Amino acid sequence: MPHPFLSDIYVYPVKSLAGIKVSKWSVNSKGLLHDRKWMLIDSNNQFLSQRKIPKMVLIKTQLTDSELILSTSADSSISLPIDPIAGKAYNTSIWNDVCVAKSTSDIANQWLSDFLGVQCQIVYQPDDVVRAVDPKYAKTTDQVNFSDGFPFLIASEGSMRALNKAMSLDLSIERFRPNLVISQCQPYAEDSWREISINNIDFRLPKPCSRCAIPTIDLSTATISNEPLRTLNRLRKWNKQVYFGQNALHDHSGELFIGNKVQIVRTGPQQPPL
Numbered sequence: 645m646p647h648p649f650l651s652d653i654y655v656y657p658v659k660s661l662a663g664i665k666v667s668k669w670s671v672n673s674k675g676l677l678h679d680r681k682w683m684l685i686d687s688n689n690q691f692l693s694q695r696k697i698p699k700m701v702l703i704k705t706q707l708t709d710s711e712l713i714l715s716t717s718a719d720s721s722i723s724l725p726i727d728p729i730a731g732k733a734y735n736t737s738i739w740n741d742v743c744v745a746k747s748t749s750d751i752a753n754q755w756l757s758d759f760l761g762v763q764c765q766i767v768y769q770p771d772d773v774v775r776a777v778d779p780k781y782a783k784t785t786d787q788v789n790f791s792d793g794f795p796f797l798i799a800s801e802g803s804m805r806a807l808n809k810a811m812s813l814d815l816s817i818e819r820f821r822p823n824l825v826i827s828q829c830q831p832y833a834e835d836s837w838r839e840i841s842i843n844n845i846d847f848r849l850p851k852p853c854s855r856c857a858i859p860t861i862d863l864s865t866a867t868i869s870n871e872p873l874r875t876l877n878r879l880r881k882w883n884k885q886v887y888f889g890q891n892a893l894h895d896h897s898g899e900l901f902i903g904n905k906v907q908i909v910r911t912g913p914q915q916p917p918l
Contacts (some may be wrong), residue, residue, distance in 0.1 A: 646827050646828040647828060647905050647906075648668050648827065648829040648833075648905070648908065649826070649827055649828055649904060649905050649906055650824060650825070650826060650827075650843075650900060650901070650902060650903065650904040650905075650906060651801055651825050651826065651827035651841055651902065652665060652801075652817075652822070652825035652902070653665070653666050653667070653668070653669050653676070653720050653823065653824060653825075653900055653902060654666075654681055654758070654821070654822060654823055654824075654825075655669060655676050655677075655678060655707070656679055656696055656705070656821065656823075657678050657679070657680070657681060657682055657705045657707055657712055658680070658682040658683060658684070658703075658705055658712070658714070658766065659680045659682070659683035659684070659691065659790045659791070660683070660684070660692065660693040660694045660697075660700045660701075661684075661700055661701070661703045661704075661705050661714070661819065661859075662701055662703060662704045662705055662863070663705065663706055663818065663884075664703070664706065664707065665818075666840065667822040667901070667902045668694040668899060668900065668901045668902065669899070669900055670897075670898075670899055670900075671845055671894060671896075671897050671898050671899065671900060672721070672897050673787060673870055674787050674788055674789050674899060675788060675789065675791070675795030675796055675798065675823070675894070676795075676797055676823055677798065677899075678707060678712075678726070679789060679791070679795070679823065680788075680789040680790040680791045681768055681769055681790070682712065682724075682748070682766070682767065682768045682769075682790070682825075683736075683738075683745070683766070683767060683788050683790040683814065684700070684756060684760075684764045684766055684767075685734070685736050685745070685763055685764060685765060685767055686762070686763070687763055689734050689735065689736045689737060689778045690736070690737050691736060691737065691738045691790070692762075692764055693858070694858045694861055695857060695858060697760055697762060698861045698866040698867075698868060699759070699760055699761075699864075699866045700760065701861055701862075701866050702716060702717065702864075702866050703715070703716060703756075703759065703801050704716070707726065707738055708726070708727055709726070710725065710727075711723045711724065711725060711726055712726055713755070714752070714755070716759060717731045719760070720755070722749075722751065722752050722755045724748055724749055724752055724766070728748050728768050730746055730770070730915060731746045731747035731748055731767075732746065732747040733745070733746050733862075733864050734746070734747070734767060736767060738790060738792065739792065739793070741775065743769065743773070743790065743868070744769070744770070744773045744788075745767035745768060746767060746768055746769075746770055747765060747767055748765075748767060748768055748878075749766070752765075752766050752767040753766060754841070755768055764779050769789050769790060774786055774787050775788055775789070776788075777793065777794060777795070777846050778793060778825070778894065779893075781794075781850040781851050782850070782893055783893070786893050793891065794851070794891035794892060794893060795823075795891075795892070795893060795894065796823045796824060796847065796891070796892035796893070796894065797800075797820070797821065797822045797824075797825045797853055797889050797890070797891060797892070798821050798823070798825075798826065798834055798837075798840075798847070798849065798889060798890045798891075798892045799817060799820055799824075799825055799826070799834065799890070800821075800825065800826045800827070800829050800831070800832070800833055800834050801817065801825055801826065801827040802827070802828075802829055802830055802831040802832070802833065803831045803832050803833075803834065803888065804817040805831065806831035806832070807847075807872055807875065807876070807879075807888070810875050810878075810879060811871050811872060811875045813815075813871060813872075815859075815871065816863065816874060818861065818863060819858070819859040819860075819861070819872070819887055820855070820859050820888055821858065822889055824842070824892075824900070826906050829876075829906075832914075833889070834849070834889065834890045835852065835914045835915055835916070835918075836911045836912060836914055836915075837890065837908060837910075837911060837912070838848050838850075838910045838911060838912045839909040839910040840906055840907060840908055840909055841906075841907040841909055842900060842905075842906050842907070843893055843898060843899065843900055843904045844896065844898055844900065845896045845897075845900065846856055846894065846895040846896060846897070846909070847892045847893065847894050847895075848892065848893045848895070849890040849891070849892045849894065850891065850892075851890070851891045851915070852887045852889070852890055852891070852915045852916050853885055853887060853888060853889040853890060853891050854885040854886065855873065855885075855886050855887065856875060857871045857873065859872050859873065859888075860873055869873075872888075873886060876888060879918075882916035882917065882918060883916070887918075890915075897906035
């Protein structure tokens with residue numbers, strides 16, 4: 645029987661902006677290196693996302709050894725240092741968490757505000773700031789940058805194929821903003837995975853990922869449709885929420901490469917129990 649393997653890696657430097665598909669990437673104590681290290685906040689220091697501003701998906705991101713580059717299809721771009729000079733500190737809010745963040749660039753703030761049509765600023769999480777993961781699902785040592793709650797989202801290509809077949813569509817798995825995509829496994833096999841290992845990095849999968857409206861946003865136009873939420877409501881609904889993919893935590897740092905074998909270390913009951 646074919647062995648599951650890591651087929652895609654996605655890094656999202658800025659929360660809710662477009663991600664980057666990479667062939668290899670480092671993993672540190674907070675997840676994929678630079679993943680959600682930056683985010684946009686409003687005048688009340690609340691995080692901004694595509695839930696409120698779908699147009700955020702149209703801002704592309706790029707990382708070099710020294711810069712974070714933001715760009716749009718209008719050939720407009722701006723760059724920020726990948727190791728920012730410490731700016732003003734803010735207590736920002738992500739759902740129920742209060743997170744320390746620091747300012748970056750007034751010029752970038754204006755560039756983003758002009759494109760999105762809303763006053764905002766881009767902030768970053770300093771390396772020495774620790775944002776803990778919900779202790780209901782995590783160890784006391786687990787931490788994360790500005791993700792909604794977990795350092796990794798894992799989904800399988802088989803699950804996406806099954807969902808597309810049910811919808812009679814061909815949507816990209818990128819709509820679900822996974823970090824790690826696994827191939828050569830059955831649809832929704834990840835629902836029963838509790839521990840896996842990829843290239844000597846151990847992952848725990850304590851909680852399925854409930855989905856908001858973000859996957860309904862077209863990645864190239866920012867327009868909104870009914871799918872895939874309509875079909876997920878029919879096939880993947882439990883306790884008034886719909887689910888696709890699994891949140892994950894990791895126990896080691898290291899390096900991930902496309903093609904790495906995925907070892908299924910421990911399985912358990914389906915989550916959600918569909």
